[in-house]
Amino acid sequence: MNVEQIIKTEKKIPLERRTIIHFMLVNNKINESISKALKPFDVSLQQFNVLRILRGQNEKPANLSTLNERMVTKMSNTTRLVDKLILKGFVDRIICPSNRRKVEISITTEGRNILKKIDSAMIKAEKSILENISKKELEQLNTLLNKF
Amino acid sequence: MNVEQIIKTEKKIPLERRTIIHFMLVNNKINESISKALKPFDVSLQQFNVLRILRGQNEKPANLSTLNERMVTKMSNTTRLVDKLILKGFVDRIICPSNRRKVEISITTEGRNILKKIDSAMIKAEKSILENISKKELEQLNTLLNKF
DNA sequence: CTTATACATTTGTATATACAATTGTTGTAA
DNA sequence: TTACAACAATTGTATATACAAATGTATAAG
Known part of the structure; x- marks a missing residue:
């Protein structure tokens, strides 16, 4: 991956700036690969991240702020991200009985199943990256x- | 930057996956820094990128596909990105006389001025990153x- | 017990981005 | 010269994200 070639410039870029641009270019490539791997499952990278966090909880549900804390890329609207996952049937959300301000989000069997399918696609994507x-x-x- | 600590997991992550997550975390940090540096100027990272490309053209205007080619993060709607820059008075857009399908986009004096101001903020951000x-x-x- | 404050999430709204369909223009083959 | 394909940009629409304000609940102070 040659930076100058990709952004089609002949100018000399200072090493610091070049590194940052380089970094962004690689990151874009990574994101593309992973998004492409996820596309067949109709799950976004962020949604996948939430599902994986929930699986990592083994049975224990998580509340919204926990999810937010653990997400690789923090979002300013995890409520709606979870809404989408509920619509797809991959997670459940109930009001926390011990503290009705909180919410308990847990992965469904269907969620676990799709994750299992995604896993191998993801490993493949990671390897290719x-x-x-x-x-x-x-x-x-x-x-x-x-x-x- | 410790990956496990940031995403708050105790599980051992395989090196490949860990590297990719690590990469995304650093990229988020870089983006945050740069966006914060740009905020006072009310210019987004992508808008800044376009302005910098146009300045690099020295006087020669660029058309939309050229911009798209050279952008670090390619967008699927450069028209509207340019719309915003026109609204702000930082670029001009005219229909290309030799080929009326194309468009000629060039940076205005006001655009050059804001870029000049942004430059030092950007160098500072790069240094801090x-x-x-x-x-x-x-x-x-x-x-x-x-x-x- | 009442009131105020802090907390956790949700909702409203503006903006950003992705993707496909459309418009208008040019080049070209019959 | 007409008809058709290729090209360049724009527009429509759906979805995603950011940010602030609002809602509902719990905690604490008097």
Whole structure:
């Protein structure tokens, strides 16, 4: 991936700016790959993220603020994100009996089933995204990302 | 930046997946920084990108498809993005005389002025994003990003 | 017990973006 | 020259997201 070539400029970009642009370009590519993998299941990246969080709770439901805390990309409207998942039948939402201000969101069997199907597509997407990166390079990348 | 801590999970995430999540987290942070830097100027990241492309043309106007080609994050509606910039008085748009299907978009003096102001805010944001990264690490990062 | 404050979520509204269909223009083959 | 395909941008529409205000509930102070 050559930055100058992709954004079609002949100018020399300072290393700092170039790195940030580079970063965004790679991120776009990653997002495209993953969105494409999710498309057949009619589930967005954010929706998938919520489903995965709920599965990770093993049976224990989560409330909205917990979901928000754990999402990779925080959203300013998790209510409506959950609305969509309810419409699709992948999650349930009930008012928390011990604190009626809160809400308890849990994944349904149907939600677990779709997640299971998505899992293999996701692993495939991840592999294809990282196909040119060795394990050593992955570790190196993680070390660098830690510095941000 | 510790991935597990940020998304608040105790589970071990496989290195591939962890790297991708890590990547997204850093990207979110970068976007936040830059958006915050742009906020006082009431210009979005994409709008800023278009302005910078137009400035890079030195005087030569660009048409829509050229803009789209050169944008870091491609959009499926550059027309309306340009509409916003016209409303703000930062760009002009005329129908291309030699080919009336095309359009010629150019940056106005006002656009150049705001860009000049944004420039220093942007350099500051870039510096703060990369404050913990040495030059050597930057180069290392670029090498790794090239592999995607 | 009443009132005020903090909390958790939802709703309203504006804006942004994606995608497909449409419009208007140009090039080209008969 | 006409008819048709290709091109470039715009428009319509649905969906996504951001942000602030509103709703309903719990907690705490007097």
